[in-house]
Amino acid sequence: MFSSFHWQIIEEYLPLFIEGTWMTLKAAVICVIAGTLLGLVLGVGRLAEARHGFYKYFLRYAVQLPVRFYVSFFRGTPLFVQILLIHFALMPLLINPSGGLIVSGDLAREIRSQYGAFLSAVLAISLNSGAYVSEIFRAGIQSIDRGQSEASRSLGMNYLQTLRKVVLPQAFRRMLPPLGNNAIAIVKDSSLASAIGLAELAYAARTVSGAYARYWEPYLTISLIYWGITLLLSAFVEHLEKRYGKGDAR
Amino acid sequence: MIHVKQLQKNYGNAHILRGIDCDIAESEVVCVIGPSGSGKSTFLRCLNGLEEASGGEILVDGVKVNDPTIDLNAMRAGVGMVFQRFNLFPHMSVLENLIMAPMQVKKMSRKDATLVAEKLLLKVGLLEKIDAFPNQLSGGQQQRVAIARALAMEPKVMLFDEPTSALDPELVGEVLTVMKALAGEGMTMVVVTHEMGFARDVSDRVFFIDQGVIMEQGPPQQVLGEPRNERTRDFLRKVLL
Numbered sequence: 001m002f003s004s005f006h007w008q009i010i011e012e013y014l015p016l017f018i019e020g021t022w023m024t025l026k027a028a029v030i031c032v033i034a035g036t037l038l039g040l041v042l043g044v045g046r047l048a049e050a051r052h053g054f055y056k057y058f059l060r061y062a063v064q065l066p067v068r069f070y071v072s073f074f075r076g077t078p079l080f081v082q083i084l085l086i087h088f089a090l091m092p093l094l095i096n097p098s099g100g101l102i103v104s105g106d107l108a109r110e111i112r113s114q115y116g117a118f119l120s121a122v123l124a125i126s127l128n129s130g131a132y133v134s135e136i137f138r139a140g141i142q143s144i145d146r147g148q149s150e151a152s153r154s155l156g157m158n159y160l161q162t163l164r165k166v167v168l169p170q171a172f173r174r175m176l177p178p179l180g181n182n183a184i185a186i187v188k189d190s191s192l193a194s195a196i197g198l199a200e201l202a203y204a205a206r207t208v209s210g211a212y213a214r215y216w217e218p219y220l221t222i223s224l225i226y227w228g229i230t231l232l233l234s235a236f237v238e239h240l241e242k243r244y245g246k247g248d249a250r
Numbered sequence: 251m252i253h254v255k256q257l258q259k260n261y262g263n264a265h266i267l268r269g270i271d272c273d274i275a276e277s278e279v280v281c282v283i284g285p286s287g288s289g290k291s292t293f294l295r296c297l298n299g300l301e302e303a304s305g306g307e308i309l310v311d312g313v314k315v316n317d318p319t320i321d322l323n324a325m326r327a328g329v330g331m332v333f334q335r336f337n338l339f340p341h342m343s344v345l346e347n348l349i350m351a352p353m354q355v356k357k358m359s360r361k362d363a364t365l366v367a368e369k370l371l372l373k374v375g376l377l378e379k380i381d382a383f384p385n386q387l388s389g390g391q392q393q394r395v396a397i398a399r400a401l402a403m404e405p406k407v408m409l410f411d412e413p414t415s416a417l418d419p420e421l422v423g424e425v426l427t428v429m430k431a432l433a434g435e436g437m438t439m440v441v442v443t444h445e446m447g448f449a450r451d452v453s454d455r456v457f458f459i460d461q462g463v464i465m466e467q468g469p470p471q472q473v474l475g476e477p478r479n480e481r482t483r484d485f486l487r488k489v490l491l
Contacts, residue, residue, distance in 0.1 A: 051302060052318040150300055151337035151396075155351035155403055156327025165350060169341050 009217050013208050020204035021225055027122055027200060028187045028229075034126035035186065036179065039133020042067050044163065046138050067134070074131035080192050082128055087120035087196040095119075121193035129186055136178045140171035173244050180237030184230045191226075201225060251276045251311060251407060251438045252297065258305035259292050259462075266292045268462035269306070276406075277436040281449035281470070284459035285485055290442045293459060294409050297440065298329045311406050327355050330400030334412040336392040338384040344371070344395050345380045348402045355403070363402070370398040374428050390421030394428050401432075408432065410441040446490060450474050458482045 010017065045067045048059045074082065094102045095116075097109045111119070144167050152162040191202035205218035252274035259267035266289045274280050282290045295301040296308060299315050299322045308315040313325045339347050348367035352358040358366075371377040374394040384392055393413055400408060410429065414422040426448050433439055433452050443449060449456050449470055456473040458466040458481075466479040477483045 145337075147333055147335055147337040148339065151331075151333060151339070152351075153323075154298055154300060154326055154329070154331035155400070156323050156325075156355040157351055158323045161354050165354065166339055170339075173341075 016204045020201040023200040031125040035129030038130030042134035043137025071131045083124040086124040117198040140175040253309040256306040279439045281453040289462040330405035330408040
């Protein structure tokens with residue numbers, strides 16, 4: 001069976017696969033960073049509460065509630081649908097040569113044709129991953145013993161100082177494994193962006209299979225590339241866990 | 251230094267504190283004793299606002315603790331607290347544990363904060379552990395570091411919440427020695443404890459709290475030696491057995 005493989009197809013389209021890999025990596029790195037930052041903000045917002053007065057109600061109804069709604073939407077609908085919604089519905093509204101809400105005119109035309117799919121994919125995947133990461137942050141923050149923040153507050157440290165210096169550094173260690181899983185999911189889910197024409201790995205395989213009507217070679221090739229990337233990523237996360245796991249007594 | 255009037259604390263329908271009244275003078279050492287669930291820890295935690303009082307008045311060094319408009323953080327900076335479970339920050343060295351709050355809250359330089367920390371570690375006998383991490387220390391050593399950490403903010407009042415209850419018996423003495431020295435220097439201290447020996451020898455007054463009120467209070471000789479209240483007698487019979 002393997003003797004009938006036509007590996008020269010891959011050789012012929014090698015630049016396409018290399019560019020696809022590069023695009024997948026680029027999109028994944030941006031999405032992991034943006035998703036983690038967004039998740040941090042959302043996760044903290046989800047837990048924000050105050051004892052008294054204006055802030056009590058402000059945090060409950062203007063921060064907590066919208067965050068819960070956001071997380072619920074992005075976890076409750078398929079990422080594929082979110083990508084399509086953002087690319088074909090939201091983006092034309094925001095960036096449009098004739099009357100886009102953010103950019104219009106020739107610049108909009110330029111952006112759409114050059115970076116349209118990339119922007120949409122990165123935006124959709126980042127927003128989606130922010131929702132998942134916020135739950136990782138929430139669980140991580142809540143897993144830290146109350147005594148830790150009580151000790152910090154009793155020293156006169158305020159809420160944000162306590163979060164930054166005491167809670168998050170400890171929570172981060174516990175969050176590394178789920179954050180690693182999330183990064184791996186982003187690498188794999190970026191393949192969905194081939195549907196809106198982003199020239200990443202899955203798109204390369206589609207192009208090749210379309211040209212030759214051969215399916216084993218291109219899809220096996222990109223499978224191996226994805227696998228290699230995710231293996232490297234897990235090894236990196238494991239290294240981080242070892243390095244930052246010190247000093248955690250509990 | 252501390253003035254408490256009709257302090258109430260409810261958790262839902264449970265009335266934990268049912269009207270505590272007391273005055274604690276500067277340099278006074280007060281030990282709070284009582285059965286578990288009597289509200290003595292809750293009383294202590296209300297004093298620095300870790301628990302929010304449901305009613306009544308708390309004044310610490312002239313600051314109304316349960317007034318929502320005050321800066322609770324500034325008030326807490328002047329009130330040290332030591333916990334039953336130490337609550338050292340496990341991801342920081344002993345030195346970092348001591349200098350974090352002075353640097354963050356008081357904006358001290360690292361150099362100045364380190365000088366203060368070294369002085370305090372010398373005082374609690376742990377200067378050689380300055381670079382150790384909490385999980386490398388015994389329980390007694392951790393609690394002494396926790397005391398030094400609280401002292402690093404130069405508080406006017408120190409609150410102790412059962413500071414020796416989580417310790418192996420042979421480690422209790424070293425912590426009590428440090429606390430005794432602190433009392434000798436004139437620190438205002440409120441100590442929730444089961445160490446009757448410490449209460450008898452070190453405190454100026456003993457509060458016996460039961461069912462959310464101070465049932466009996468007075469000099470240790472009186473409260474521990476000749477208790478007038480039937481409940482105090484009953485409690486002391488059980489713990490001194």
